[in-house]
Amino acid sequence: MDAIEVEGLEKHYGKKIQALRGVELRVRRGEVFGLVGPNGAGKTTLIKALVGSLRPTGGRARVLGLDPLKERGKLRQRIGYMPQSPVLYDDLSAQDNVAFFGRAHRTADLRRRVREVLEFTGLEERAKDPVHTLSGGMKNRVSLACALVHEPEMLFLDEPTAGVDPQLRSRFWEQFRKLAGGGATLFVSTHLMEEATLCDRIAILHQGRVIAADSPRRLLQRGKTRLIVERDGRREERLIGGRPEDLAEALKAYGLAREISALSVEADSLETVVLSLIGEEQR
Numbered sequence: 549m550d551a552i553e554v555e556g557l558e559k560h561y562g563k564k565i566q567a568l569r570g571v572e573l574r575v576r577r578g579e580v581f582g583l584v585g586p587n588g589a590g591k592t593t594l595i596k597a598l599v600g601s602l603r604p605t606g607g608r609a610r611v612l613g614l615d616p617l618k619e620r621g622k623l624r625q626r627i628g629y630m631p632q633s634p635v636l637y638d639d640l641s642a643q644d645n646v647a648f649f650g651r652a653h654r655t656a657d658l659r660r661r662v663r664e665v666l667e668f669t670g671l672e673e674r675a676k677d678p679v680h681t682l683s684g685g686m687k688n689r690v691s692l693a694c695a696l697v698h699e700p701e702m703l704f705l706d707e708p709t710a711g712v713d714p715q716l717r718s719r720f721w722e723q724f725r726k727l728a729g730g731g732a733t734l735f736v737s738t739h740l741m742e743e744a745t746l747c748d749r750i751a752i753l754h755q756g757r758v759i760a761a762d763s764p765r766r767l768l769q770r771g772k773t774r775l776i777v778e779r780d781g782r783r784e785e786r787l788i789g790g791r792p793e794d795l796a797e798a799l800k801a802y803g804l805a806r807e808i809s810a811l812s813v814e815a816d817s818l819e820t821v822v823l824s825l826i827g828e829e830q831r
């Protein structure tokens with residue numbers, strides 16, 4: 549059984565807005581799965597449907613084999629959810645916020661566990677300060693600590709590094725990898741391509757539909773590579789496919805003759821590939 553199984557999932561908001569239009573998706577256990585898409589693509593709506601905080605208008609979703617709505621109580625014990633904007637009690641300390649979430653999940657050995665997650669998220673020094681005195685990045689860390697306190701098997705992170713500086717972002721990703729290394733499944737939404745490349749697999753969500761799902765490496769191979777060769781002082785540029793085999797094939801034509809003085813390749817970035825897949829869909 550996969551960690552997430554979604555078939556034909558739909559969500560309408562009123563009559564006009566169709567946020568999800570038949571989403572098909574499977575996420576394997578233990579993988580870091582990225583949900584990539586532009587503003588308004590439906591990422592938050594999909595995550596809310598998967599954690600059971602929103603009722604879809606059609607289709608089917610299973611998370612850890614459970615129905616997110618009918619078995620919400622059971623599911624909430626086994627998943628962690630970090631919403632897009634931290635939902636914290638501003639007057640309580642970081643430590644008390646984490647303890648509150650831990651108690652709500654009936655976490656065993658709560659004091660030890662709160663200490664552990666505060667250490668994991670690097671918050672020990674500010675643990676006793678009220679949340680309203682913390683910086684935005686620190687609040688994000690408190691929110692992550694709250695999502696982790698009950699040792700969930702699966703974590704839903706909705707743009708966890710939005711507004712977070714590059715240093716903290718790379719720290720967050722180190723932690724995500726550690727969690728996956730410990731066997732957890734991570735479902736992370738992002739519109740940052742450098743983050744998407746850190747995932748095991750990603751799905752591109754566009755106007756409420758998954759238009760591609762694969763590993764970042766395989767998606768990159770769908771892009772084009774520019775082969776630039778300087779021969780006898782002249783610059784030649786050829787557009788080839790993105791697979792290593794395509795490069796080998798293109799180089800055969802040159803046999804690397806002596807007069808070739810320089811050779812370089814420029815591959816499409818993941819961002820370019822994602823944008824061109826979205827562009828193809830719109831045509």
Ligand SMILES: Nc1ncnc2c1ncn2[C@@H]1O[C@H](COP(=O)(O)OP(=O)(O)OP(=O)(O)O)[C@@H](O)[C@H]1O
Nearest residue numbers: 561565567585586587588589590591592593594739
């Ligand atoms: N409660 C709501 N009522 C009406 N429309 C909504 C509601 N929530 C979301 N929408 C609409 O549904 C669509 C998908 O929104 P959603 O927030 O899921 O996108 P997103 O991919 O998470 O975007 P972003 O990257 O900007 O957070 C948008 O058109 C949005 O305006």
